[in-house]
Amino acid sequence: MANSKRFGFILLATTASAALAGCSGADGVASPGAGSVNITVPAPAPTPTPTPAATPSAITAAQFATSTTVNGISITPDEQLAIVNAGTNNNVSGIGSVLNGLYPVANASATTATDPSTINSFFTSTNYVGALNGPSDTAFQGWTCNAPGIDFGGSATSCSSTTALANYIGTSAEASAAVCPTGTIDDGLVQARKACRIPQTITSNLTLTRVPGVFYRLRGQTEVGTDLGSTGGTGATLTIEPGVVVLNDASEATNDLLLVNRGSRLNAVGTRALPIIFSGQFNIGGNNNFGDGSQGLWGGIILLGRAATGVCAAGTGPNNADGSSTTCQQAIEGVTGRFYGGPTATDSSGQMSYVQIRYSGIAISDGNELQGLTLGGTGSGTVLDHIQSHNSADDGVEIFGGTTNAKYIAITGADDDGFDIDNGYRGFMQFMIAVQRASGATSDSFSTEIDSNNNEDLLPRTYSTYANFTFIQTASAPAAIRQRGGSDMRYVNGIVKSPSGVPCLNLIAGETSATDRSTIRAADTTKQDAGPPVFSSVYFACSGR
Secondary structure, eight states: OOSSOOOOOOOOOOOOOOOOOOOSSSSSSOOSSSSOOOOOOOOOOOOOOOOOOOOOOOOOHHHHBOOOOBTTBOOOHHHHHHHHHTSBSOBTTOOGGGEETTEESSSSOSSOOOOGGGTOTTSOOOSSSSSSSSTTOOTTSSSOOBBTTBOOOTTOOBTTOHHHHHHHHOOHHHHHHOOOOTTSEEEEEETTEEEEEOOSEEOSOEEEOOOTTEEEEEOSEEEESOOTTSTTOOOOEEEEOTTOEEEEOTTSOSOOEEEEOTTOEEEEEOOSSSOEEEEOGGGGSSOTTOSTTOOOSBOOEEEEOSSOOSSOOTTSOOOOTTOOOSSOOEEOTTSSSOEEOOSOTTOOOEEEEEEEEESBOEEEETTEEEOSEEEESOOTTOEEEEEEEESOSSOSEEEESSOOOEEEEEEESOSSOSEEEETTOOOEEEEEEEEOOSSOOOTTOOSEEEOOTTOTTOSSOEEEEEEEEEEEOOSOSSOSEEEOSSEEEEEEEEEEEOOTTOOSEEEOOOSEETTEETTTSOOBGGGTBOOSOEEEEEEEEOTTO
């Protein structure tokens, strides 16, 4: 949640050549007879000794971290560097050429890895750092799309290709013959493809089937169910089949978005070969200004659940460390009067797998934005994996409280933060990629921001573990990683790369005093405080090194 919106592998090769003197005689051997022939064979030229790659100098604290003062309290760069150095297997003086685009240049791990499965069974056991295991890893291929500076390899097409997405939907002939499935509204042909509109209020189960030539359309604030966190709500499930494309309605000016209320579910489960794609209508044509820099065409996806939040609306709560308050709830950003929160840690808002969310995100006002994917109080029963959020005009994903875990999440081209977590979120994430826009990202944009809204001792306290992450910071922000007070974090098996002049880390404490700083103070069970952030097996290439 921002305060304002919006390398190469150097191959040194030397060659040596030696000239072999020509010799007289038909076969180069002296003929018999009087006298002799002297043959002089020159000594071979010595093989040059290869010049080793320069060992990078030790990083300075100022290159590694930056200090921000809040309420008269600060954490110096030296203190932040010391916290990382207190961890295990970290390399704070790395260089950016360890990566070739998104991929490591070598199969060997950039630094000694830590097995995250020893932390929790959710994590897959790995022996490498970063989201990708060497230059040939295909884990993110097939279900993602590419953009300038963001190449997943394989058969991925360009995210902005209008032809590719239109062909993915089907042919114009198929569109002309298609019939909109029951429960949807026929909006006719749009860019030679059949538009079938989703009803704005879904109060009974609805399935969006894949029909050749058909895409589904969002018009305005489209909601699944009505709030079961309050009396009289109605639950419903929206099921989306593999290969379905859902686009916004560019013919009208309202903010088009998909919101799943508490107690309802979105089951959008694609496959590697047939991902489900949410995007803006211009992604299939109709606007010559649409291209790689486009963003903010629609509002994105909001999932609301009944797991705990640490920030309660006025007149509700307060919550406790167990998140057991039955009254605590909070209004979600970006819309009016829609709430999340509750005491059900295992709550399910459905499943999203093999999904692309393209060109979303709308900033309504400072601190009130729609992202690519917004989670509010979603529980551990919610399944999230293989999701790409591309070119969001705000964060790639923002998580307000809850206990949902996630794997294989790619945030590409976000204008603001990649991963933004706050309000008492207590979940795990593994195989994470954040690559910001090649240019134009806002000056307060981070690969990840762990926040607390300056309410640093509210419960439950934010505590997450990131494992196997690759953060490529491009924005000229204070740092790649920002962690504020009121949060605990564990960073395992990561690669962090930032451009010249941008440090890697920015730890902030706004409470409680200069001698008791919430982010780095010792563990305190009475405050559900796990202590300073922990870094294990993280390779840092900071400040353009």
